[in-house]
Amino acid sequence: MAISQISRxxxxxxxxxxxxxxxxxxxxxxxxxxxxxxTESTFEKEVGQDRGALxxxxxxxxxxxxxxxxxxxxxxxxxxxxxxxxIAKVDCDExxxxxxxxGVSGYPTIQWFPKGSxxxxxxxxxxxxxxxxxxxxxxxxxxxxxxxxxxSIVVLTPETFDSVVLDESKDxLxxxxxxxxxxxxSLAPTYEKLAxxxxxxxxxxxxxxxxxxxxxxxxKYGVTGFPTLKFFPKGNKAGxxxxxxxxxxxxxxxxxxxxxxxxxxxxxxxSEAGRVSSLDAxxxxxxxxxxxxxxxxxxxxxxxxxxxxxxxxxxGKVYVTIAKKIxxxxxxxxxxxxxxxxxxxxxxxxxxxxxxxxxxxNVLSAFSS
Numbered sequence: 001m002a003i004s005q006i007s008r009x010x011x012x013x014x015x016x017x018x019x020x021x022x023x024x025x026x027x028x029x030x031x032x033x034x035x036x037x038x039t040e041s042t043f044e045k046e047v048g049q050d051r052g053a054l055x056x057x058x059x060x061x062x063x064x065x066x067x068x069x070x071x072x073x074x075x076x077x078x079x080x081x082x083x084x085x086x087i088a089k090v091d092c093d094e095x096x097x098x099x100x101x102x103g104v105s106g107y108p109t110i111q112w113f114p115k116g117s118x119x120x121x122x123x124x125x126x127x128x129x130x131x132x133x134x135x136x137x138x139x140x141x142x143x144x145x146x147x148x149x150x151x152s153i154v155v156l157t158p159e160t161f162d163s164v165v166l167d168e169s170k171d172x173l174x175x176x177x178x179x180x181x182x183x184x185x186s187l188a189p190t191y192e193k194l195a196x197x198x199x200x201x202x203x204x205x206x207x208x209x210x211x212x213x214x215x216x217x218x219x220k221y222g223v224t225g226f227p228t229l230k231f232f233p234k235g236n237k238a239g240x241x242x243x244x245x246x247x248x249x250x251x252x253x254x255x256x257x258x259x260x261x262x263x264x265x266x267x268x269x270x271s272e273a274g275r276v277s278s279l280d281a282x283x284x285x286x287x288x289x290x291x292x293x294x295x296x297x298x299x300x301x302x303x304x305x306x307x308x309x310x311x312x313x314x315x316g317k318v319y320v321t322i323a324k325k326i327x328x329x330x331x332x333x334x335x336x337x338x339x340x341x342x343x344x345x346x347x348x349x350x351x352x353x354x355x356x357x358x359x360x361x362n363v364l365s366a367f368s369s
Contacts, residue, residue, distance in 0.1 A: 034076035036088040040095045046086060048118040052140040053086040054132070055111050055120075057099050060091060062107040064127075069189040071129040078133060078147040084115070085140045112139050152195035154207040158217050164207060165232050165239075171204050171259040172232040173242065173251075176211035176218050181226040187246060194251045197267040200352055203234075203311075204259050233258060260311070267351070274315045274359030275366065278304055283366040286323055298323045318363045326367065338364050 038046060038055065047053045056072055058065040076087040092099035092107065102111060102120055108127070111120035112135070121139070125131040133146050154164060156174065165172045175191060177184040195206035211218035211226065221230060221239055229242035231254075244254030248265050255261055262273035282304060286297040301323060305316030325333050341361045345354060 034073050034080055034087075036076075036086060038088050038090050038095075038098070040098050043090065043095075043098050044118065046088065047113045048116060050115060051084045051086055052115045052136075053088055053113040054123070054136050055113065056089040057092050057102070057104040057107065057109040057111070058089060059093050059107045061093075063186055065108045066186045066189065068108055068127050070192065071127060071132070073189070074129040074146060074149055075132045075136070077149060078129070079136065079142075079144050082140075082142050082144050085136055085142055085144075087136075112136070114139070151192060152199040152206065153192060154195075154205055156207050156209040158214055161209065161217060164205060166237045167205075168234055168237070169203065171234055171255075173204075173206050173255070174230050174232065174239075175208040176221070176223045176226065176228040176230070177208055178212035178226040179210065180212070184227045187227055190246070190248050190251070193248055193265075194255075197248075197252060197263050197265065198255060198261065200267075200355060201259070201261050201263070204255060204261060231258065269355055269358040269362075271362055271365075273355075274318065274362045276308070276312050276315055276319070279316055279319045280366045283319060283323070283363075286326075287367055294323075294327060298327070315359060315363065318360055319366070322360075322363060322367055334364050334367050338368075 079085050079087050090098050110123035113120050198204040211223050230239045231242050232239045244250045252265050262270045282301045289297050308316045341357045345357050
């Protein structure tokens with residue numbers, strides 16, 4: 001799968017900005033596309049109004065649509081600030097009446113709607129971000145240059161393979177691909193989104209290797225077809241075949257189960273993130289204990305945390321901090337702090353800060369009756 005730096009999914013850009021501490025709105029951090037999704041009820045509110053619109057009519061199962069996806073996302077990211085142009089898409093499986101109304105009979109169909117008009121002009125050019133941008137600039141009277149989208153995928157070479165993949169402190173998923181492989185190209189946008197989902201998890205690496213260019217290395221790991229996916233967990237650097245689904249949900253489920261992470265497909269932490277079962281039991285005991293016994297339970301909690309390592313030890317400190325705050329401020333602390341964190345999560349904050357708040361909110365729930 002030749003996933004070049006200029007044809008990657010745009011989620012990477014959002015997550016990289018967030019990781020750098022740049023404020024990203026919750027909608028953006030949750031993985032919303034750069035392309036506006038239109039429905040039967042919103043189509044004519046957005047199209048045919050005071051700006052021109054390029055609309056892709058697609059079907060989720062369509063192979064050509066999947067191949068176009070990273071190019072179209074890059075186009076959307078590039079034109080995001082161009083107020084006179086809208087880059088949009090319609091899921092024709094969900095909104096059949098819209099697609100029928102505009103004569104869509106195959107996928108993807110790309111149409112240009114001039115400002116103030118619902119009479120479309122069909123795009124007949126190459127389905128690349130470059131060709132689409134040239135078309136939109138010509139029709140819309142704009143002069144927008146394409147954005148270069150950074151990637152969250154670690155690109156491996158023979159020189160870097162061992163230092164990345166065989167690192168005992170990392171769980172590494174590697175895709176061995178070939179630039180000419182159709183299945184690899186179809187997988188490209190999904191694999192890019194997977195890398196974006198886990199880019200804030202230091203112990204997880206999503207990587208790829210051009211196995212056509214580096215055949216000796218691919219053969220060393222028994223690669224005979226493309227794409228081949230192999231997982232190299234902390235405890236098995238010989239590698240094992242990836243046996244999960246090849247949709248985003250399947251990949252995320254696999255990584256969560258194998259790596260102990262707790263992400264959803266939008267990259268957001270789930271309600272399980274930060275929870276430690278042994279400390280949950282002590283939190284309940286702390287909650288139920290009489291006032292004069294709470295310090296004793298807190299002491300037991302601190303002892304249990306001292307036995308933990310890695311992420312669990314880090315999360316354990318949150319349990320201890322919360323228990324101390326309850327002793328200091330009373331039982332109302334849990335409710336008030338949960339509400340405060342929820343308000344913060346609804347503001348424009350970085351993804352790393354959102355992770356911190358979600359983990360604390362999750363741990364606070366262990367202290368709720």
